[in-house]
Amino acid sequence: MLINIFIKQVPESIDIEMDAKTHTLCRESIAYQTNPFDLFALEEGLLLKEKYGGKTRVLSMGPPQAVKALEESLSMGADDAYLLSDPLFSGADTYATSYTLSSVLKLIGIGDLILVGKQATDGDTGQVGPELAEHLKITHVTNVRSIKEIINGKKVIISKMTEKGTALLEVELPALLTITKTDKEPRTPTLRDIVQSKRKFIDIFDSKRLKIDTMKTGLKGSPTKVIKTFKPEYTSEGRIFPMSDSISLSILLKELQKKQENNVE
Amino acid sequence: MDFDINTDQQNLIKTIKSFAQKELNNNIIDDDKSSRFPMEKWKKCHKMGLFSLPFPEKYGGLNQSFLTTCLCIQALGFSCKDSGLVHSIVTQIICGIQLNLFGSDLLKDKYLPGICSGETICAQAITEADSGSDALAMKTKAIKNTENYILNGTKMFITNEPIADLTIVFARTNPEAKSFGAISVFILEKDTPGFEKCKAMEKMGLRTLQNGELVLTECEVKASSRIGTEGQGAIIFSESMEWERILLSAANLGKMEHVLDLSITYSKNRKQFDQSICKYQAISNKISKMKVQCELSKLMLYKAAELKDHQKRASMESSMIKYAVSEYLKESCANSLQIHGANGYMTETEIERYFRDSIASTIYSGTSEMHLNIIGKLLGL
Numbered sequence: 001m002l003i004n005i006f007i008k009q010v011p012e013s014i015d016i017e018m019d020a021k022t023h024t025l026c027r028e029s030i031a032y033q034t035n036p037f038d039l040f041a042l043e044e045g046l047l048l049k050e051k052y053g054g055k056t057r058v059l060s061m062g063p064p065q066a067v068k069a070l071e072e073s074l075s076m077g078a079d080d081a082y083l084l085s086d087p088l089f090s091g092a093d094t095y096a097t098s099y100t101l102s103s104v105l106k107l108i109g110i111g112d113l114i115l116v117g118k119q120a121t122d123g124d125t126g127q128v129g130p131e132l133a134e135h136l137k138i139t140h141v142t143n144v145r146s147i148k149e150i151i152n153g154k155k156v157i158i159s160k161m162t163e164k165g166t167a168l169l170e171v172e173l174p175a176l177l178t179i180t181k182t183d184k185e186p187r188t189p190t191l192r193d194i195v196q197s198k199r200k201f202i203d204i205f206d207s208k209r210l211k212i213d214t215m216k217t218g219l220k221g222s223p224t225k226v227i228k229t230f231k232p233e234y235t236s237e238g239r240i241f242p243m244s245d246s247i248s249l250s251i252l253l254k255e256l257q258k259k260q261e262n263n264v265e
Numbered sequence: 266m267d268f269d270i271n272t273d274q275q276n277l278i279k280t281i282k283s284f285a286q287k288e289l290n291n292n293i294i295d296d297d298k299s300s301r302f303p304m305e306k307w308k309k310c311h312k313m314g315l316f317s318l319p320f321p322e323k324y325g326g327l328n329q330s331f332l333t334t335c336l337c338i339q340a341l342g343f344s345c346k347d348s349g350l351v352h353s354i355v356t357q358i359i360c361g362i363q364l365n366l367f368g369s370d371l372l373k374d375k376y377l378p379g380i381c382s383g384e385t386i387c388a389q390a391i392t393e394a395d396s397g398s399d400a401l402a403m404k405t406k407a408i409k410n411t412e413n414y415i416l417n418g419t420k421m422f423i424t425n426e427p428i429a430d431l432t433i434v435f436a437r438t439n440p441e442a443k444s445f446g447a448i449s450v451f452i453l454e455k456d457t458p459g460f461e462k463c464k465a466m467e468k469m470g471l472r473t474l475q476n477g478e479l480v481l482t483e484c485e486v487k488a489s490s491r492i493g494t495e496g497q498g499a500i501i502f503s504e505s506m507e508w509e510r511i512l513l514s515a516a517n518l519g520k521m522e523h524v525l526d527l528s529i530t531y532s533k534n535r536k537q538f539d540q541s542i543c544k545y546q547a548i549s550n551k552i553s554k555m556k557v558q559c560e561l562s563k564l565m566l567y568k569a570a571e572l573k574d575h576q577k578r579a580s581m582e583s584s585m586i587k588y589a590v591s592e593y594l595k596e597s598c599a600n601s602l603q604i605h606g607a608n609g610y611m612t613e614t615e616i617e618r619y620f621r622d623s624i625a626s627t628i629y630s631g632t633s634e635m636h637l638n639i640i641g642k643l644l645g646l
Contacts, residue, residue: 192327198273
């Protein structure tokens with residue numbers, strides 16, 4: 001079984017600066033981490049490999065420092081790592097990103113299962129996974145909370161979060177699943193894992209190696225045009241209702257009812 | 266000089282911090298109250314690979330430099346709230362380093378894999394009731410009897426001894442000689458006849474660390490269990506003390522950084538007379554001093570560790586770092602307790618435990634007074 005897991009390096013803090021001209025992240029002097037949802041996707045992939053055998057590949061698109069996120073994944077147990085890195089990929093929106101990501105799988109093989117975090121904590125769009133599946137013309141399911149079973153390497157049984165609860169689905173492979181927070185905490189690598197992962201190779205692909213149309217990559221290939229970015233101001237203030245008697249409680253109740261009515265309107 | 270901590274070292278540090286915060290910081294107050302050694306946490310450290318850092322791969326080690334090992338232990342000292350457990354881990358690594366430096370291939374093949382993995386717990390028995398600072402005045406004897414040695418004597422305050430599977434014992438093989446040539450070193454398994462360990466002693470601080478007495482009565486040890494040559498004990502002692510004093514200082518520096526962080530956070534949040542107490546210079550000066558002491562310690566520590574990585578002697582440097590960090594730690598903990606006021610005096614804020622733990626640092630592995638004597642002697646005074 002071949003499992004491809006996509007990860008993204010995102011800022012550790014929400015206190016970030018935006019480039020006034022490109023309206024993209026100022027990546028200099030920011031501390032990064034692997035997108036938390038991607039770590040849950042990676043954990044699911046590693047558990048599947050341990051249960052059914054096969055191989056896990058971890059892939060990322062980003063500047064050279066994204067190697068660090070791939071190294072972390074390798075130390076957690078991923079077998080191979082690929083970085084898509086080229087100045088021509090920078091500033092990409094979800095369409096250009098998913099197009100670029102799909103191109104590497106067309107070269108190295110899409111495998112049986114593709115796992116991605118349900119969304120990245122910097123962009124929060126949740127679009128890259130589904131768009132990647134569309135580029136590859138395979139089935140996708142979003143908000144997967146648990147991968148229950150793989151049946152004969154042909155189908156996967158999954159539990160998906162819905163607005164009203166959860167749905168149990170049987171999906172034909174190959175498929176792409178976007179993973180939400182699961183109850184399987186991403187593993188902490190041991191010191192031995194970290195030291196030994198340094199011997200694993202990270203294969204770096206630029207636009208030439210990917211043989212892709214660079215008019216469809218990066219800022220140039222992005223149909224999304226960001227007109228303005230700004231930091232929202234938090235203006236709402238808390239109110240204190242002294243809860244010493246039943247009168248205060250009834251006032252609070254009325255306030256809440258009024259707020260609910262306003263929201264409905 | 267390169268002061269950068271490289272990416273590989275950063276990854277190890279980050280992992281140790283996250284591991285310690287997740288896995289090692291529960292039940293600390295209860296363990297301290299009951300002086301319980303947290304064996305389940307030791308096993309987690311073993312799984313994490315903490316004991317194997319500086320050892321060759323053929324023994325199951327990770328082949329990391331001593332500087333990297335120090336950085337990792339510093340990270341552990343910072344993030345693990347149980348200073349007793351950290352001290353116990355350092356002792357284990359030091360015993361392994363001693364064996365790796367001076368042991369025969371036979372002894373290394375037999376014992377190092379277990380020490381590296383942590384499955385074999387190790388202790389080092391030097392101190393006796395009447396020989397603390399004057400360690401080489403020990404009375405424990407090892408008299409050669411054809412192929413074997415017969416050991417008799419009593420060791421005191423031995424770290425890890427109550428839980429150890431293996432003990433490195435220093436004993437007098439030549440009663441005539443004063444120090445050089447007088448002492449030899451042996452490695453003993455806990456089941457050796459005549460080897461009797463006593464239960465752990467109650468202490469003021471580092472209460473989870475197990476210290477105990479070891480009684481050797483007509484205890485027969487094979488000559489092949491000797492580490493180094495006969496009479497090499499004083500050389501092994503002074504060399505291994507350099508590694509020990511540096512590594513213990515790494516752990517204490519980590520703790521000092523943690524105490525600094527706690528003091529900054531508390532002094533910012535605690536408001537008196539309508540402002541944070543950090544705005545009063547009486548408080549901020551204490552914290553600024555802690556910061557200066559942390560940074561000075563780092564410079565001395567990394568330099569000393571680098572010297573050992575380059576197979577150089579570091580007698581002066583190891584004594585200076587041991588003296589400085591232990592005194593700084595004690596001062597920082599006392600100041601942090603003062604900054605935390607009544608809250609700091611309460612058990613649950615944990616500062617009082619750090620203060621109690623810090624007292625021992627100026628006593629073990631050479632008292633502060635002895636280190637000043639060593640430094641003076643090396644200066645030709």
